[in-house]
Amino acid sequence: MWQIALDRSAFYPTSGGQPHDTGLLTATSSGGALLEAPILAVEEDEQGEVWHTTPKPLSAGTAVRGYVDWSRRRDHMQQHSGQHLLSAIVYRQLGAATISFHLGEMTSTIDLAREVISQEELERVEDAVNEIIAEDRAVTMRTIPRSEAEMLLAAGTLHKLPDREGDIRLIEIDEIDLNACGGTHVEATGQIGGLLIRGTERMRQGLRVEFVCGVRAVATARQDLAALTRTAAALSVGRLDVADAVDRLLAEGKAAHKTRQKLTEELAGYHAASLLLQHPLQGDRRVVRIAFTDPGAGYIDAGYLKLLASRLIASAPQTCALLASTLEEPARVVVAASADLKIDCGSLLREALAAYGLRGGGSPTMAQGQIPRVHLEALFSGLEGRFLNA
Numbered sequence: 425m426w427q428i429a430l431d432r433s434a435f436y437p438t439s440g441g442q443p444h445d446t447g448l449l450t451a452t453s454s455g456g457a458l459l460e461a462p463i464l465a466v467e468e469d470e471q472g473e474v475w476h477t478t479p480k481p482l483s484a485g486t487a488v489r490g491y492v493d494w495s496r497r498r499d500h501m502q503q504h505s506g507q508h509l510l511s512a513i514v515y516r517q518l519g520a521a522t523i524s525f526h527l528g529e530m531t532s533t534i535d536l537a538r539e540v541i542s543q544e545e546l547e548r549v550e551d552a553v554n555e556i557i558a559e560d561r562a563v564t565m566r567t568i569p570r571s572e573a574e575m576l577l578a579a580g581t582l583h584k585l586p587d588r589e590g591d592i593r594l595i596e597i598d599e600i601d602l603n604a605c606g607g608t609h610v611e612a613t614g615q616i617g618g619l620l621i622r623g624t625e626r627m628r629q630g631l632r633v634e635f636v637c638g639v640r641a642v643a644t645a646r647q648d649l650a651a652l653t654r655t656a657a658a659l660s661v662g663r664l665d666v667a668d669a670v671d672r673l674l675a676e677g678k679a680a681h682k683t684r685q686k687l688t689e690e691l692a693g694y695h696a697a698s699l700l701l702q703h704p705l706q707g708d709r710r711v712v713r714i715a716f717t718d719p720g721a722g723y724i725d726a727g728y729l730k731l732l733a734s735r736l737i738a739s740a741p742q743t744c745a746l747l748a749s750t751l752e753e754p755a756r757v758v759v760a761a762s763a764d765l766k767i768d769c770g771s772l773l774r775e776a777l778a779a780y781g782l783r784g785g786g787s788p789t790m791a792q793g794q795i796p797r798v799h800l801e802a803l804f805s806g807l808e809g810r811f812l813n814a
């Protein structure tokens with residue numbers, strides 16, 4: 425990258441919350457060929473020199489013609505002039521001063537010295553701003569000596585002055601706002617095109633208000649509309665009924681979740697009863713040992729295994745349960761024993777898993793862990809032996 429300084433330039437360097445222009449420098453070589461150097465960034469150094477960043481070098485002394493990317497400049501003019509107007513109306517209607525301004529890639533923001541603004545207040549501000557845009561009031565620029573600007577500041581006509589020395593550039597929106605500003609602005613409020621407030625966000629000090637103006641407001645509204653239209657189509661409702669439809673879906677989802685929970689608990693009860701029938705007592709105890717492998721039984725997760733184990737040991741004495749689900753790798757394992765057996769499942773499983781370098785454990789009546797599927801049968805056989813001989 426090269427940085428080029430010119431004897432004069434119409435390119436705006438990044439400052440005052442407004443990003444730089446982009447564009448093109450062209451020159452004719454001594455051989456008559458056209459040289460083109462795209463301008464990717466523009467910045468001003470502390471000495472006031474403006475540097476144009478370009479991937480192509482130009483030799484010193486070359487006469488160049490500059491072309492500013494107009495759609496980007498116009499967009500910045502619309503957002504920046506819209507900000508003057510928005511700040512002026514917020515101050516006038518709500519008494520809240522603007523602390524800072526940021527012109528972003530997608531939206532712009534101002535930070536206000538006020539904690540809360542109601543939706544109704546925001547809409548009144550938005551209406552007033554758009555009224556003044558429709559009135560197409562003149563936006564004028566003039567330069568005055570600093571001493572004169574300081575008098576305006578003392579009189580309260582100006583709110584603040586930049587720190588830099590030298591003459592002061594004033595931007596005035598007819599009968600609405602007077603500001604010292606070095607940014608780029610429209611010539612009449614109508615060119616702002618319209619202003620849309622997009623939301624607020626609480627900041628450590630005050631409130632951030634997000635807004636878009638002009639062509640950017642149209643682009644943003646287009647994006648919002650596309651998202652809303654897609655959602656409405658998916659829900660088979662009109663665009664304005666989307667919020668109600670989502671509320672309904674959420675309520676249905678919540679009710680369905682409750683029902684499912686209840687059904688799962690009931691299922692575990694029946695499931696346990698059926699397993700106890702299939703595993704009769706052998707001698708003085710019974711071991712229910714099952715690894716669930718059916719991918720169709722997706723409801724058999726670690727939570728269901730625990731539920732099932734608790735039903736098994738609650739409804740039958742002298743019962744041990746070795747349950748696993750191999751639908752995931754590693755397999756989920758639950759080990760349980762009815763209280764009358766006085767077996768400490770927690771320590772049993774912890775020791776058994778430790779032999780594989782794995783961790784797990786739980787209470788005396790129920791413990792859980794995970795183990796690679798390949799070791800599951802060996803783990804269960806070991807535990808079954810311990811259960812039968814405990």
Ligand SMILES: [Zn+2]
Pocket residue numbers: 504505508595605606607608609
């Ligand atoms: Zn300005």
